[in-house]
Amino acid sequence: MTEPVLSLEHATRRYGGFTAVDDLSFAVRPGEIYGFLGQNGAGKTTTLRMIMDIVPPTSGTVRVLGSTSPRNVRRRVGYLPEERGLYRKMKAADSIAYFARLKGVPRAEARSRADALLERFGLGEFRKTKIEALSKGMAQKVQLLSVIAHEPELLILDEPFSGLDPVNQQLLEDMIGELRAGGRTIVFSTHVMEHAERLCDRFLMIAHGKKVFEGTLAEARALDGERLVLVTPDDPAPLRGVPGIASIAPLGGERFALLLNEGADSQAILAACLQHGVTVNGFGADATSLHELFFRFAGASPAPDVQREAA
């Protein structure tokens, strides 16, 4: 099997008596987009900081590009920190070139890469604009370009979508896809499951500093079991206890997920709906979203928007 680009083995980080990251192990393979998912305070940033050697693990090992000393491979890694920071008075192209030079790219090369990147990502006309005069989304794109200008093999992006409007979020998704197509490995953290669902090859889900799942979406769905979606204006409670139905979860409005036991017969369940007087306006197999899977694995209550929908 190919060497992982990045791995943690039993990494733990404590702050005083508080354990922010608890015995975390995972491995990222070359060329994949790897999503790091967790709610606020789950330990995502702390883990990314351990990877970047900004905070050392209290115990356990971090291995980046084959080295247990991340400082040795810094020039091969690009890191977008949670706290954004560009010099407001610097021009866009200068800013990108500056960060590339910090990572060892010669001056002339850094300049030409900065211009080429701005051009490629639709900011060519803003190359001489000061950061303070750019919109927030544009400044964030410039920051991301600053992180990739030294052509790192591995990109670590902490909440790269936060603060971007939907158009810029889509642009960033495209950009991440493009970087992967160019052979980079990308790890990004998010609490917005939709980005991860669209982009990632594999995911790590953490809750309270602990791993609750690592794998592909298909693997998460397989672990979760099969489900049917029932659309009904009625309360589906009478279906509880029907053979084959493990549980019933509201999806919002008139939609309910029926989680099935192994070998459940969907036709028998449809018949049971009619027998119990539950109106069936829609009934069929449906893939579980990453959003729902996350809440199931993380053991948390649904996000407020889901609760609102369900109410």
Ligand SMILES: Nc1ncnc2c1ncn2[C@@H]1O[C@H](COP(=O)(O)OP(=O)(O)OP(=O)(O)O)[C@@H](O)[C@H]1O
């Ligand atoms: N320097 C620190 N000192 C004390 N506690 C800390 C420190 N850094 C992080 N923590 C705590 O560790 C936990 C994990 O924080 P972390 O920032 O890693 O979470 P996160 O998953 O990135 O959350 P968010 O999505 O809100 O950024 C939190 O409870 C946080 O308060």
